[in-house]
Amino acid sequence: MTTVLERVRSGREAAGERWRGAPRWVRWVLLAAVIAFFYALPNKEFYQYLGPIPTPGANFTQVMFTVSIYVLLAVGLNIVVGFAGLLDLGYFGFFAVGAYTVAVLTSPSSNIKTLWPWLLVVPLAIALTMLSGVMLGTPTLRLRGDYLAIVTLGFAEMIRIAAVSSDFLKGQRGFNQIPHPPGKYADGKPFFGVLDARPYYWLVLTLIIMVVIGVRNLTHSRVGRAWISIREDEDAAQLMGVPTFKFKLWAFASGAAIAGLAGALFAGKQNFVNSQNFELLNSIIILAAVIFGGSGNIVGAIVGGGLVAYMIERFRGIELFGVELYEYRFLIFGLVLVIMMIFRPEGLIPNRRRAAEFKDRRKEVIVGE
């Protein structure tokens, strides 16, 4: 068992080495191919040849949109959890803030009836989510680890209850007729229509690429190094002159902003936002997805977010021994998490530095074990 695991592990490390050792142009071509693949994916003419990949139980393009939103969220949460090492269990709350900002300001069923266009509200939604991140972060980021986890969880639950119970946010009645993003085809038909989910998916995909480039640049800058030093040892970082609180707040706010963007996109696509969209379980799923993929590694977070969201949908419509597998999706999800943490706690595609840490820890002597 162990030898097999070791062999798999070394095989994967070898693959990683080969990737890093490959010439630059090979890597670019490879990357371009992957991106092209994902742009082509929601076209029926393409995915119908992909065998078991399309989802049998729901429209594949619609599923891919959901998946892409989860990927965007995973990229954002990865900043908070993976880079800065802050355990945020209420990340979906920021998604809700983004979606509700759009809903309140654009929907005709809103109390204030501003009816602004979608595009105008998106930056506002991002700014407001960022602000809520700062507002939540300022008092709570002084807390460490587990306390932060529970406070963020409480925050997300408070947002959900406020969404359900306050008149202003309309509860389960929700906001309908939220406008779509602008844009028309040559023949006057809207580009972002009701039936075709592909443009939305392409939009999110494009934004993911832009966000990833931004985040990557950030992590290679002073900010990114500060985050990593906080994650590794907060006290040491503080002693070395890193203003830890400020950078933690930054991590929190930029993570929140990305969630706000995702929320705004979701509202623009879905047309309808109500309190049922924001269950606490979603926060947990996204956190699990980031850890599952490999926290601290952008590619890992993308793979984790995509895979988890996709697998949960993929179970729909599969029958095994007369039972619908979809019913068991969260049971399987939970078990996978447990098994995963035992055998590969660093995630599918780990951050190299973190993987090394894990290896070190494994070797450390523990008394009494």
Add this chain to the structure above:
Amino acid sequence: MDFDGLFSNFGELTTTGLTQGAIYALVALGYTLVYGVLRLINFAHSEVFIAGAFAAIWTWNGFGLDQNSQVSGIGSVLFYLLVAMIVAAIASAGTATVIERVAYRPLRKRNAPPLAFLITAIGASIAISEAFGIYTRRLPEGAPSLVSSKPLFHVFGVPIDAVQLLTIGAALLMMVLLDLFINRSRTGRGIRAVAQDANTAALMGVNKDRIILMVFIAGGSMAGVAGLLYDVRIQTLTYSVGFLLGLKAFTAAVLGGIGNLRGALIGGLLLGVVENYASGLFGSQWKDFAAFAVLVVLLMFRPTGLLGESLGRARA
């Protein structure tokens, strides 16, 4: 805001709040014990509670009692309560043991980071809760009404009934027993030693794995009793109630100062009462909002909870 509603029902909101708070407190003990010793939020503890609650209901079902049964005679009522309590405590302690052995121990052997423990705990929690959900077809299971909730007597015009007396009494009794166990017994001394400094304790010859197992069993039994009391009080059980109740119980533990046994009791009772006052003042829908708001505000001003964290240092 309905001040009138709050003040005119103040007494009753307090007693029902304390009753619910007692259940929170019992579950909170499990969080606090595990956290005190392992520095780990045992997220799956909510499912330990659910296991006990289902075990109690299924025991009664085994005796042919369902939600429509009426049991009369104090002797048979006590008999059913006691049997169900023992079964529930065993079921919960068993679940806790399984979680510790299957999910946590392998991680400890590898010296995994805290994040891995948390994710494992979440995974175990989801898996167990879903397993119960699938088994019960996500439908509520009914419990017989064993204890009448007709008022027994009035204190300052506030009716007190047998369910309230039983719940609060049983919770206090369990607390006292646990306190004695931690402070007086040999194993208790081991628990305190491991909580204070696990490695040193191990060097002194304390069997760490055994102590950790004992902690899970003790916390599990408390959750089992809480499950039984929940059944007696609410008389219906759905697989999904554990999550929120567990979250509240954890909040209670943090309120009182996690790792601190008496803190868990105070935190639990306080949370139950605050919740009820909030439902009187703002309407029932804001009940949970108030609970979490109190937590957030308290942590800002007193980051270690009301009584401060400690299982090892102060004498519990």
Add this chain to the structure above:
Amino acid sequence: MRQKLARVIGGVAMVALVAGGTACSSGSDTASGGDACGSKIAFFGALTGSSAALGINENNGVKLAVDKYNKENADCKVELVSLDSQGSPDQAPGLAQKAIDDTKILGVVGPAYSGESEAAGPLFNEAGLVSITASATRPSLADQKWKTFFRAVGNDFSQGPAAGNYMKNVLKADKVYVIDDQSAYGAGLADEVKKVLGPAVVGSDKVQGEGKQTEFSGVVTKVKAANVKAIFYGGYYQEAGLIRKQLTAAGVTAPLVAGDGVNDGAYITSAGQAAAEGTILTCPCQPAAEARGTFVQEYKALNGSEPGTYSDTAYDAANIMLAGIKAGKSTREGLLEFVKGYSGEGVAASYKFTENGELDPAQVKVWAFKVTGGKVVPDQEIPKS
């Protein structure tokens, strides 16, 4: 080796680009013509999850309709596709699109709940796929100018006032406490009841639905203190059962009145027989046993259970579509026109739709049911005013 790998990857990328390019140019092919034989109708609603009881009732009703049709037209069968939404608006667009993608599907019975109807409605409208809901009673659904939306039952505006009138005229309740679960359905109903009863409502409170709350001591205390003659609950059976149980335990004997969301056997399980006794449940539907003909026996023979709330309405909704298919409507446009102009008798009511898809008000009947001896039995039809 490395070069070879690069070349292969380059090739794949080219193919992907080409495939993507051609795909963009192809339009949607929603409406298809052809023979009506082999057509499908879909049912859309929760079949699993905690709110599945209603969806299963309806799906079984539709199943019966299709089964009967296929027996009578063995040479030209129709297939039923069941889409399980779990009642969640999140899942609705993906499923709605799946129904739209399948060009053989000519009509949809559902969505069962109001929230999912909001999310799925725009898609059906755009695709011109006719949908007849048997249970989404939220009034605003009809105001969105969806040309494909039809409702085979009365909306909350008919049920809410009826429930209010029942309390006022039959129960003679001059003091009523109103509780709702903040769902689109529950709160909507509660608001209508409050309008009718006016000052007789001495207090109101809201709870959390969807199984999120099980402990109602705050509400129970308030209801008890208000000393009312009747309690109205807007919401679904699970919470209703718990509230009734805890009210009875606290010594509140005033009857609970609730809408069709509670009108289900599962309510009695949740509350316990003793506590549930005497509960009044309203429904803009006829008692299933009242349904004419042999519906009840046939339903039982096929599904092995008694028809539940909205089984008959869903059966009728399916039959309206099947009648269209029988009449040779083999396209979505054709069936949509057919439903729009439909007028006829079903087992639960007579059907005729208004301009915006509502059931003709003259056809709406609201009944009161009463829990007696552990069973939901019909009590009386509630007059409109």
